[in-house]
Amino acid sequence: MLTLHCPNCGIQADETELAPGGEAHLKRYGPGSSDDEFHSYLFTRENPRGPHFERWRHAAGCGKWFLAARDTVTLEVYGTYPAQTLEPPQDIKDAITAKHPGWQWREFS
Amino acid sequence: MRSYSAFAVAREAARYHMGWERAWASPEPKKKYEVIIIGAGGHGLATAYYLGKNFGITNVAVIEKGWLGGGNTGRNTTIIRSNYLQDPSAAIYEKARSLYETMSQDLNYNVMFSPRGVMMLAQTQHEIRGYQRTAHANALQGVTTEWISPGRVKELVPIINLDGPRYPVLGALWQARAGTARHDAVAWGYARACSDMGMHVIQKCEVTGVRQEGGKVTGVTTTRGDIGCDKLGIVVAGHSGHVADMAGFRLPVESVALQALVSEPIKPCMDVVVMANTVHGYMSQSDKGEMVIGGGADGYNNYTQRGSFHHIEETVRALVETFPMISRLKMLRQWGGIVDMTGDRSPILSKTPLEGCFINCGWGTGGFKAIPGSGWGMAELMAKGQSPLTDAFSLDRFKEGRFIDESVAAGVAH
Ligand SMILES: Cc1cc2nc3c(=O)[nH]c(=O)nc-3n(C[C@H](O)[C@H](O)[C@H](O)COP(=O)(O)OP(=O)(O)OC[C@H]3O[C@@H](n4cnc5c(N)ncnc54)[C@H](O)[C@@H]3O)c2cc1C
Ligand SMILES: [Zn+2]
Numbered sequence: 001m002l003t004l005h006c007p008n009c010g011i012q013a014d015e016t017e018l019a020p021g022g023e024a025h026l027k028r029y030g031p032g033s034s035d036d037e038f039h040s041y042l043f044t045r046e047n048p049r050g051p052h053f054e055r056w057r058h059a060a061g062c063g064k065w066f067l068a069a070r071d072t073v074t075l076e077v078y079g080t081y082p083a084q085t086l087e088p089p090q091d092i093k094d095a096i097t098a099k100h101p102g103w104q105w106r107e108f109s
Numbered sequence: 110m111r112s113y114s115a116f117a118v119a120r121e122a123a124r125y126h127m128g129w130e131r132a133w134a135s136p137e138p139k140k141k142y143e144v145i146i147i148g149a150g151g152h153g154l155a156t157a158y159y160l161g162k163n164f165g166i167t168n169v170a171v172i173e174k175g176w177l178g179g180g181n182t183g184r185n186t187t188i189i190r191s192n193y194l195q196d197p198s199a200a201i202y203e204k205a206r207s208l209y210e211t212m213s214q215d216l217n218y219n220v221m222f223s224p225r226g227v228m229m230l231a232q233t234q235h236e237i238r239g240y241q242r243t244a245h246a247n248a249l250q251g252v253t254t255e256w257i258s259p260g261r262v263k264e265l266v267p268i269i270n271l272d273g274p275r276y277p278v279l280g281a282l283w284q285a286r287a288g289t290a291r292h293d294a295v296a297w298g299y300a301r302a303c304s305d306m307g308m309h310v311i312q313k314c315e316v317t318g319v320r321q322e323g324g325k326v327t328g329v330t331t332t333r334g335d336i337g338c339d340k341l342g343i344v345v346a347g348h349s350g351h352v353a354d355m356a357g358f359r360l361p362v363e364s365v366a367l368q369a370l371v372s373e374p375i376k377p378c379m380d381v382v383v384m385a386n387t388v389h390g391y392m393s394q395s396d397k398g399e400m401v402i403g404g405g406a407d408g409y410n411n412y413t414q415r416g417s418f419h420h421i422e423e424t425v426r427a428l429v430e431t432f433p434m435i436s437r438l439k440m441l442r443q444w445g446g447i448v449d450m451t452g453d454r455s456p457i458l459s460k461t462p463l464e465g466c467f468i469n470c471g472w473g474t475g476g477f478k479a480i481p482g483s484g485w486g487m488a489e490l491m492a493k494g495q496s497p498l499t500d501a502f503s504l505d506r507f508k509e510g511r512f513i514d515e516s517v518a519a520g521v522a523h
Contacts, residue, residue, distance in 0.1 A: 001417065001418065001419070002417065015417055015419065016419050019408070020408035020409040022363075023410075035508050036508070038508075039361075039507060039508040040359075042452070042507070043361035043452050043507045043508075044359045044360065044361050045361070045362075045363050047350040047360075047362060047363045047364055047410060048350075048410075049348075049350075049351045049364075049412050052410050054409065054410065070409075072364070072410045072411055072412045072413075073412050073413065074413075075411075075413060
């Protein structure tokens with residue numbers, strides 16, 4: 001079973017306690033944005049075969065959101081970090097690069 | 110190719126079954142084809158078949174990284190129905206359902222289509238309204254479905270428990286001409302017919318790149334070398350995002366695991382397909398006697414063809430309430446497939462930003478039923494540049510806000 005460390009309450013949470021929330025670090029476009037920008041915000045996702053940054057909610061625990069970096073091919077978890085983070089922390093990026101040299105991710109900010 | 114018949118069985122029996130030919134050839138790839146289809150699942154093979162049959166285009170290769178039918182086409186629970194809500198869906202799914210009725214004769218291959226009827230249980234007031242609306246929409250679309258009472262449900266499915274404490278059965282949407290078919294046979298039958306037309310079905314050959322020149326597709330790079338083409342069809346289900354990336358565009362699709370399981374075989378006890386969407390479970394009985402069970406898709410992105418056990422547990426827990434007699438059944442096998450989910454739960458059959466490159470994906474949890482209709486429309490789209498069956502399912506519908514919202518009809522996995 002997938003287990004993720006909840007950075008809010010410090011618990012190693014089982015998948016059954018968690019609710020998946022989709023891709024993290026989406027750029028949220030607002031009024032005045034172009035059709036292409038809205039399209040990318042609302043519909044197109046990275047959907048990578050490999051490392052994926054995603055949102056999770058500790059639904060049956062502390063109830064709070066956090067972010068995780070998880071590999072969609074090996075199911076390895078590279079780490080979890082607070083939802084208030086705008087960009088994956090360097091140690092997680094390093095862990096991904098160690099496993100997948102040259103792996104590219106999109107710009108965050 | 111020799112045709113299959115009762116006579117052929119007798120003839121081969123008389124010579125110890127030594128005379129059967131291989132059903133399809135395993136050719137070496139040529140340097141170039143007029144059309145390449147990536148993915149030898151049902152949709153890719155059906156596209157190739159109708160390119161040949163309806164448009165006389167037979168210089169075609171279907172390229173498959175594993176074995177043909179080894180993707181979702183060989184992993185699904187084989188439910189075939191066409192009781193969707195929106196008109197474009199009704200058109201393509203009903204076309205597919207009607208083609209299934211004659212598929213065995215058309216392909217000279219027994220796909221065991223069994224129009225045993227599909228029943229979708231209403232277990233909340235909300236579902237009653239939803240299914241009655243679907244029944245009315247279907248009446249206007251010329252798709253025969255009806256709303257039936259709990260009494261009729263019990264007549265059709267004697268093993269059902271109508272007054273479960275949490276989710277009583279309040280009625281059902283019934284499509285009598287829906288049913289099941291043998292999934293592998295659908296892939297095999299199309300592959301045999303394609304091979305017979307001179308097309309190449311190339312297995313164990315992974316596409317690793319899409320070649321282009323001046324915005325136009327020129328071929329693919331594969332684990333067995335470069336292969337050229339004038340037109341390319343990407344038909345790879347859960348791997349669509351990955352292959353689209355090679356072709357240089359992005360898709361509104363996410364890949365997740367969907368699981369199914371079968372029980373030990375038991376005596377015949379249920380001769381229709383029952384779906385219970387509120388509790389996310391559905392069940393039918395295979396010809397071997399196994400209860401074939403499926404549920405909802407897992408919640409997170411996944412390419413492993415393995416799902417989480419607790420989803421199986423939830424599905425079975427829910428079904429036990431509605432079918433108490435299955436509580437003692439042992440489960441034999443469980444497996445998963447990677448399904449490609451779109452935002453409106455409808456497929457994408459479309460041109461792409463790369464000229465000459467077409468895509469057929471987004472069938473998500475419910476594309477087995479659509480295979481012949483999808484192949485029919487996709488072949489027309491690739492041959493003529495447009496098709497009445499596929500036009501509404503174009504890639505730009507998301508940007509334009511033209512959704513084909515089937516989240517009710519397709520909300521649960523099937
Ligand atoms: C558990 C489960 C239950 C389901 N139940 C039902 C049901 O009851 N009714 C229903 O209608 N639908 C059901 N579905 C959905 C249905 O199975 C799919 O929508 C349908 O089979 C998709 O067919 P396809 O040909 O598009 O994809 P697939 O059969 O997956 O074929 C795609 C092929 O592309 C190949 N491929 C991928 N990448 C490459 C590459 N780079 N190079 C070469 N080849 C590549 C793959 O190996 C694969 O063989 C279910 C799915 C699952 C997983
Ligand atoms: Zn927590």
